Amino acid sequence: MPYQFEDLKNSCHAEWHAYIQHSFVQQLADASLAPEAFQHYLKQDYLFLIQFARAYGLAVYKSPTLSDLKQAKEGLKAIVDIELDLHIRYCEEWGISEQELANLPEARATLAYTRYVLDTGNRGDLLDLHVALSPCMVGYGEIATWLNSRAETLRGGSNPYDAWIAMYESAEFQDAMQSEIRWLNERLADVSSARFDQLSRIFSDATRLEIDFWQMGLTQSD
Amino acid sequence: MPYQFEDLKNSCHAEWHAYIQHSFVQQLADASLAPEAFQHYLKQDYLFLIQFARAYGLAVYKSPTLSDLKQAKEGLKAIVDIELDLHIRYCEEWGISEQELANLPEARATLAYTRYVLDTGNRGDLLDLHVALSPCMVGYGEIATWLNSRAETLRGGSNPYDAWIAMYESAEFQDAMQSEIRWLNERLADVSSARFDQLSRIFSDATRLEIDFWQMGLTQSD
Amino acid sequence: MPYQFEDLKNSCHAEWHAYIQHSFVQQLADASLAPEAFQHYLKQDYLFLIQFARAYGLAVYKSPTLSDLKQAKEGLKAIVDIELDLHIRYCEEWGISEQELANLPEARATLAYTRYVLDTGNRGDLLDLHVALSPCMVGYGEIATWLNSRAETLRGGSNPYDAWIAMYESAEFQDAMQSEIRWLNERLADVSSARFDQLSRIFSDATRLEIDFWQMGLTQSD
Amino acid sequence: MPYQFEDLKNSCHAEWHAYIQHSFVQQLADASLAPEAFQHYLKQDYLFLIQFARAYGLAVYKSPTLSDLKQAKEGLKAIVDIELDLHIRYCEEWGISEQELANLPEARATLAYTRYVLDTGNRGDLLDLHVALSPCMVGYGEIATWLNSRAETLRGGSNPYDAWIAMYESAEFQDAMQSEIRWLNERLADVSSARFDQLSRIFSDATRLEIDFWQMGLTQSD
Numbered sequence: 001m002p003y004q005f006e007d008l009k010n011s012c013h014a015e016w017h018a019y020i021q022h023s024f025v026q027q028l029a030d031a032s033l034a035p036e037a038f039q040h041y042l043k044q045d046y047l048f049l050i051q052f053a054r055a056y057g058l059a060v061y062k063s064p065t066l067s068d069l070k071q072a073k074e075g076l077k078a079i080v081d082i083e084l085d086l087h088i089r090y091c092e093e094w095g096i097s098e099q100e101l102a103n104l105p106e107a108r109a110t111l112a113y114t115r116y117v118l119d120t121g122n123r124g125d126l127l128d129l130h131v132a133l134s135p136c137m138v139g140y141g142e143i144a145t146w147l148n149s150r151a152e153t154l155r156g157g158s159n160p161y162d163a164w165i166a167m168y169e170s171a172e173f174q175d176a177m178q179s180e181i182r183w184l185n186e187r188l189a190d191v192s193s194a195r196f197d198q199l200s201r202i203f204s205d206a207t208r209l210e211i212d213f214w215q216m217g218l219t220q221s222d
Numbered sequence: 223m224p225y226q227f228e229d230l231k232n233s234c235h236a237e238w239h240a241y242i243q244h245s246f247v248q249q250l251a252d253a254s255l256a257p258e259a260f261q262h263y264l265k266q267d268y269l270f271l272i273q274f275a276r277a278y279g280l281a282v283y284k285s286p287t288l289s290d291l292k293q294a295k296e297g298l299k300a301i302v303d304i305e306l307d308l309h310i311r312y313c314e315e316w317g318i319s320e321q322e323l324a325n326l327p328e329a330r331a332t333l334a335y336t337r338y339v340l341d342t343g344n345r346g347d348l349l350d351l352h353v354a355l356s357p358c359m360v361g362y363g364e365i366a367t368w369l370n371s372r373a374e375t376l377r378g379g380s381n382p383y384d385a386w387i388a389m390y391e392s393a394e395f396q397d398a399m400q401s402e403i404r405w406l407n408e409r410l411a412d413v414s415s416a417r418f419d420q421l422s423r424i425f426s427d428a429t430r431l432e433i434d435f436w437q438m439g440l441t442q443s444d
Numbered sequence: 445m446p447y448q449f450e451d452l453k454n455s456c457h458a459e460w461h462a463y464i465q466h467s468f469v470q471q472l473a474d475a476s477l478a479p480e481a482f483q484h485y486l487k488q489d490y491l492f493l494i495q496f497a498r499a500y501g502l503a504v505y506k507s508p509t510l511s512d513l514k515q516a517k518e519g520l521k522a523i524v525d526i527e528l529d530l531h532i533r534y535c536e537e538w539g540i541s542e543q544e545l546a547n548l549p550e551a552r553a554t555l556a557y558t559r560y561v562l563d564t565g566n567r568g569d570l571l572d573l574h575v576a577l578s579p580c581m582v583g584y585g586e587i588a589t590w591l592n593s594r595a596e597t598l599r600g601g602s603n604p605y606d607a608w609i610a611m612y613e614s615a616e617f618q619d620a621m622q623s624e625i626r627w628l629n630e631r632l633a634d635v636s637s638a639r640f641d642q643l644s645r646i647f648s649d650a651t652r653l654e655i656d657f658w659q660m661g662l663t664q665s666d
Numbered sequence: 667m668p669y670q671f672e673d674l675k676n677s678c679h680a681e682w683h684a685y686i687q688h689s690f691v692q693q694l695a696d697a698s699l700a701p702e703a704f705q706h707y708l709k710q711d712y713l714f715l716i717q718f719a720r721a722y723g724l725a726v727y728k729s730p731t732l733s734d735l736k737q738a739k740e741g742l743k744a745i746v747d748i749e750l751d752l753h754i755r756y757c758e759e760w761g762i763s764e765q766e767l768a769n770l771p772e773a774r775a776t777l778a779y780t781r782y783v784l785d786t787g788n789r790g791d792l793l794d795l796h797v798a799l800s801p802c803m804v805g806y807g808e809i810a811t812w813l814n815s816r817a818e819t820l821r822g823g824s825n826p827y828d829a830w831i832a833m834y835e836s837a838e839f840q841d842a843m844q845s846e847i848r849w850l851n852e853r854l855a856d857v858s859s860a861r862f863d864q865l866s867r868i869f870s871d872a873t874r875l876e877i878d879f880w881q882m883g884l885t886q887s888d
Contacts, residue, residue, distance in 0.1 A: 050510055054345075057504025057513070060520060061562075062789050064864060066494055066546075069501070073524050076504065080517050102510075108434055111427060112334035115341040118505075122344050123276075123728050125791040190858040198730060205333060208444075212330055222430075272732055279726025279735070282742060283784075284567050286642060288716055288768075291723070295746050298726060302739050324732075340727075345506050347569040412636040420508060498789075552878055555871060556778030559785040566788050567720075649777060652888075656774055666874075 002189035003196050005138070005181050008131065012204035019135065019207050024214035025143050028161045029153040033218075035094075038161060041217030042091050044110045046101045048213070049087060051114035053079045055121060055133060062126045071183070078176075090163070109216035113209035120202055127187050131199045134184060135207045141177035144168035224411035225418050227360070227403050230353065234426035241357065241429050246436035247365050250383045251375040257316075260383060263439030264313050266332045268323045270435070271309060273336030275301045277343060277355060284348045293405075300398075312385070331438035335431035342424055349409045353421045356406060357429045363399035366390035446633035447640050449582070449625050452575065456648035463579065463651050468658035469587050472605045473597040477662075479538075482605060485661030486535050488554045490545045492657070493531060495558035497523045499565060499577060506570045515627075522620075534607070553660035557653035564646055571631050575643045578628060579651045585621035588612035668855035669862050671804070671847050674797065678870035685801065685873050690880035691809050694827045695819040699884075701760075704827060707883030708757050710776045712767050714879070715753060717780035719745045721787060721799060728792045737849075744842075756829070775882035779875035786868055793853045797865045800850060801873045807843035810834035 009016045024041070027033035056079060059072035088098050106114075121129030144165055147153045155162055167173060191199070215221075231238045246263070249255035278301060281294035310320050328336075343351030366387055369375045377384055389395060413421070437443075453460045468485070471477035500523060503516035532542050550558075565573030588609055591597045599606055611617060635643070659665075675682045690707070693699035722745060725738035754764050772780075787795030810831055813819045821828055833839060857865065881887075 050513070053513055053517070054505050054507070057501045057507075057516065057520075060501025061498050061505060063498070063501075064790070069494070069497055070524060072501065073497070073520055076501075076517055077521065080514060106427070108334055108430065111338050111431065112330055115337040116333050118341040118344070119337040122341070122788070123791075124730070125789075125794070128791070190860060192856040194856060205328070208330065209333065272735070275735055275739070276727050276729070279723045279729075279738065279742075282723025283720050283727060285720070285723075286568070291716070291719055292746060294723065295719070295742055298723075298739055299743065302736060344566070345569075346508070347567075347572070350569070412638060414634040416634060550871070552778055552875065555782050555875065556774055559781040560777050563781040563784040563788070566785070649772070652774065653777065 003191055004188055005134070005184045007188070007196070008134070008184075008200060008203040011200040012207055015204055015207045015211065016135075016139075019139055019211045019214070020143050020146055022211060022214040022218075024218045025147060026152070027218075028164060029147040029150065029159075031154045031159040031161065033161065035160070037217050037220055039094055039096060040220040041214075042087075042094055043096060043101065043104050044107050044213070044216065046084075046087055046091065047104060047106050047110050048114060049079060049084055051110075051118065052133075052136070053084075055114075055117050055129065058118065058121045059126060059129055062121065062129060064126060068126060105222070107216050107222050109209070109212040109221070113206065113213055116205060116209055120206075124198075124202075127184075127191075128199070128202060130180070130184060130187075131202050132206045134180060135203065135210045137180045138177050139207075139210060140168045141174050144173075225413055226410055227356070227406045229410070229418070230356070230406075230422060230425040233422040234429055237426055237429045237433065238357075238361075241361055241433045241436070242365050242368055244433060244436040244440075246440045247369060248374070249440075250386060251369040251372065251381075253376045253381040253383065255383060257382070259439050259442055261316050261318060262442040263436075264309075264316055265318060265323065265326050266329050266435070266438065268306075268309055268313065269326060269328050269332050270336060271301060271306055273332075273340065274355070274358070275306075277336075277339050277351065280340065280343045281348060281351055284343065284351060286348060290348060327444070329438050329444050331431070331434040331443070335428070335435055338427060338431055342428075346420075346424075349406075349413075350421070350424060352402070352406060352409075353424050354428045356402060357425065357432045359402045360399050361429075361432060362390045363396050366395075447635055448632055449578070449628045451632070451640070452578070452628075452644060452647040455644040456651055459648055459651045459655065460579075460583075463583055463655045463658070464587050464590055466655060466658040466662075468662045469591060470596070471662075472608060473591040473594065473603075475598045475603040475605065477605060479604070481661050481664055483538055483540060484664040485658075486531075486538055487540060487545065487548050488551050488657070488660065490528075490531055490535065491548060491550050491554050492558060493523060493528055495554075495562065496577075496580070497528075499558075499561050499573065502562065502565045503570060503573055506565065506573065508570065512570060549666070551660050551666050553653070553656040553665070557650070557657055560649060560653055564650075568642075568646075571628075571635075572643070572646060574624070574628060574631075575646050576650045578624060579647065579654045581624045582621050583651075583654060584612045585618050588617075669857055670854055671800070671850045673854070673862070674800070674850075674866060674869040677866035678873055681870055681873045681877065682801075682805075685805055685877045685880070686809050686812055688877060688880040688884075690884045691813065692818070693884075694830060695813040695816065695825075697820045697825040697827065699827060701826070703883050703886055705760055705762060706886040707880075708753075708760055709762060709767065709770050710773050710879070710882065712750075712753055712757065713770060713772050713776050714780060715745060715750055717776075717784065718799070718802070719750075721780075721783050721795065724784065724787045725792060725795055728787065728795060730792065734792060771888070773882050773888050775875070775878040775887070779872065779879055782871060782875055786872075790864075790868075793850075793857075794865070794868060796846070796850060796853075797868050798872045800846060800869065801876045803846045804843050805873075805876060806834045807840050810839075 024033065024037070028038065053076060056072055056076035060069055060076065063069035063072055088101065091101060092098070117129070117132040120132040147165055148169060155165065188196070188199070246255065246259070250260065275298060278294055278298035282291055282298065285291035285294055310323065313323060314320070339351070339354040342354040369387055370391060375387075377387065410418070410421075468477065468481070472482065497520060500516055500520035504513055504520065507513035507516055532545065535545060536542070561573070561576040564576040591609055592613060597609070599609065632640070632643070690699065690703070694704065719742060722738055722742035726735055726742065729735035729738055754767065757767060758764070783795070783798040786798040813831055814835060819831070821831065854862070854865075
């Protein structure tokens with residue numbers, strides 16, 4: 001029976017749940033989140049994006065086929081040419097200038113997750129790298145869906161964080177997420193159980209570090 | 223005026239101070255540290271050592287000269303052939319079996335510091351890697367010296383943590399520390415101020431992540 | 445006295461000369477080159493481009509600043525989105541199908557130069573990587589200029605290889621070359637003589653491997 | 667049906683044959699090899715060993731388990747603490763001083779094979795690295811066995827190259843070779859056919875570059 005992405009989630013069900021349903025996103029959805037917590041998150045998410053661009057550069061380097069290389073290049077372009085600019089403009093709406101973003105120190109939770117992903121990618125192969133990236137790629141899309149399914153979630157102009165949910169529920173993001181899941185499913189179908197155990201450990205560690213990223217936002221920690 | 227290792231410490235004086243004089247080591251020195259905190263630290267330090275062995279493997283790979291390569295190989299041998307075994311035996315004295323060590327999950331603070339070092343080494347050159355390692359290499363020796371200078375520090379059989387201080391005050395460790403400082407001083411003498419600024423950022427980030435490692439021990443966090 | 449890119453060329457004058465004025469390019473310029481030799485070169489140059497894309501991915505990963513990262517991303521985009529397609533279409537004009545390109549084995553000279561660049565980049569920092577890439581980036585532009593200065597060079601429809609010279613004499617390529625030289629000059633201005641000696645060795649090795657690449661084309665070797 | 671190391675050899679039978687039975691080793695065995703060719707080979711083999719030490723450093727870094735890490739560390743120790751010294755002494759017997767070894771430029775064939783191995787290791791995982799190393803590890807042992815099976819092979823004092831054959835027929839080398847084959851068989855048993863195709867390409871490229879290494883010795887090429 002071939003493995004699937006779903007099996008990675010099931011291998012660390014408690015952590016995945018704690019990540020998807022973290023207080024940070026619940027408070028964001030019911031508009032009770034402190035603006036300072038959201039601003040802290042936004043700043044660190046900018047630094048996170050830069051490290052994710054490095055991860056996509058690494059994916060280009062590690063690609064075993066031209067098709068993988070082109071896909072990694074597209075991901076890199078999306079981050080650097082589109083997402084970084086969107087993020088900078090969104091930060092401006094929240095009173096955070098590009099100048100401020102350029103001089104921020106990285107919080108521990110940012111260092112932890114991003115460097116874990118990058119080292120995992122260097123140590124292993126392209127699949128290890130994608131598995132380490134997947135809690136971010138897939139989780140944000142799943143969070144948007146989960147929030148939309150809850151009565152407590154406030155949408156529209158009465159929620160200052162509405163645009164955040166809108167971004168991750170968008171067809172564009174959901175399509176990218178599905179495409180990542182397909183890529184992973186194709187590779188996971190091919191791995192042995194020993195290899196799957198390695199990948200589960202990576203997925204579970206990366207998910208724990210995502211939980212810490214929410215927590216860092218919530219508690220505004222450095 | 224050539225840069226020296228001392229300049230790295232001065233560039234993040236507050237962080238360095240917070241690391242060297244952390245409550246964890248103060249409590250360890252006056253014997254007030256909870257045994258569970260020390261055991262938690264010992265377990266994570268074992269996982270830390272394995273990642274440090276990986277860092278020395280990386281240093282072998284990145285060495286620009288045969289002399290650097292041989293030095294990195296000696297460091298690797300010391301960790302794998304000596305320190306790991308010492309650590310396993312020391313853990314046994316504290317009631318932690320080798321079997322338990324082999325199955326431990328890495329705490330966040332362990333993931334954070336070790337993967338930061340490894341990514342920094344991959345991203346930059348051998349000097350970047352050494353600077354990222356130096357808060358550990360040099361800090362532990364400095365901590366032992368500082369603890370010995372304090373009236374509050376309890377030495378001998380009345381302090382269950384005495385062997386820990388003894389290890390890092392030992393001539394062997396202090397010599398290794400001095401040799402690392404000399405290696406760094408030789409390279410730092412040669413760098414421009416722009417390069418020094420890069421290295422200071424690395425040193426300061428690594429020091430912050432060392433602080434978190436003590437804090438992880440103190441609070442027994444995963 | 446700060447170092448400059450010119451100093452790298454002067455440090456291996458004989459090799460640089462042998463590369464720029466190689467029989468392959470002389471024959472290409474006076475139209476005496478065997479079409480089979482040119483076709484062999486074109487095929488291997490396609491495989492070379494794919495590895496160069498990997499090198500730019502690596503440059504993204506290794507970038508110490510966002511500005512370096514964006515520049516590396518632009519280089520990657522140029523290779524994957526523009527140059528690869530141009531190359532495929534140019535190969536078609538010479539009777540080489542995309543299908544054939546997709547199944548080619550890499551010649552030794554292709555493996556040698558490209559893997560040397562990639563390992564040099566991984567081992568050292570972004571400057572090491574750029575220096576290893578520079579014989580290609582700068583040399584092709586210099587070759588076009590040198591060929592245009594020679595009476596023996598045949599331009600226009602009577603030379604089947606005219607389009608090759610035209611590509612590298614183009615303002616677009618010459619601008620990219622000048623921009624690479626400026627980037628290198630800024631960094632080289634900052635290095636010590638010990639560091640310059642390391643970089644000279646890299647530059648000289650990379651230049652030797654470029655000579656072999658021409659020779660591989662000329663002798664149609666695997 | 668699980669894959670085995672034997673399948674890698676069969677996937678490039680012609681290349682493997684051309685490597686194991688290369689004129690260089692045939693001439694070495696019947697004592698007809700020019701001493702200058704052997705000396706050229708010995709010099710480059712010294713530079714090769716240094717790069718192989720880097721490859722074992724990389725294997726330490728990439729090891730997914732402590733057991734793999736320890737094995738890679740042992741390989742590194744064997745190269746740096748034993749083989750390099752043996753090689754230096756053997757070179758002295760052939761009139762090549764350690765001073766001369768320290769200042770040699772790397773021949774193209776040396777650059778090509780070693781950097782291919784190192785980039786393959788960085789790009790993929792520990793298995794990719796081992797497969798790229800295996801033509802060297804296994805081939806030399808197989809060559810000694812094959813030479814000993816031939817009537818043309820001259821053993822003892824009448825063959826100035828006798829010590830070379832003796833080294834690779836030794837129980838120590840043959841055991842190391844068998845242990846490498848076992849390690850590979852365990853991992854290959856677990857791979858899919860798509861993965862095996864990737865590994866075959868690596869094995870075949872590495873074997874071609876080994877052929878070039880013999881050819882470089884035979885023709886005394888830079």
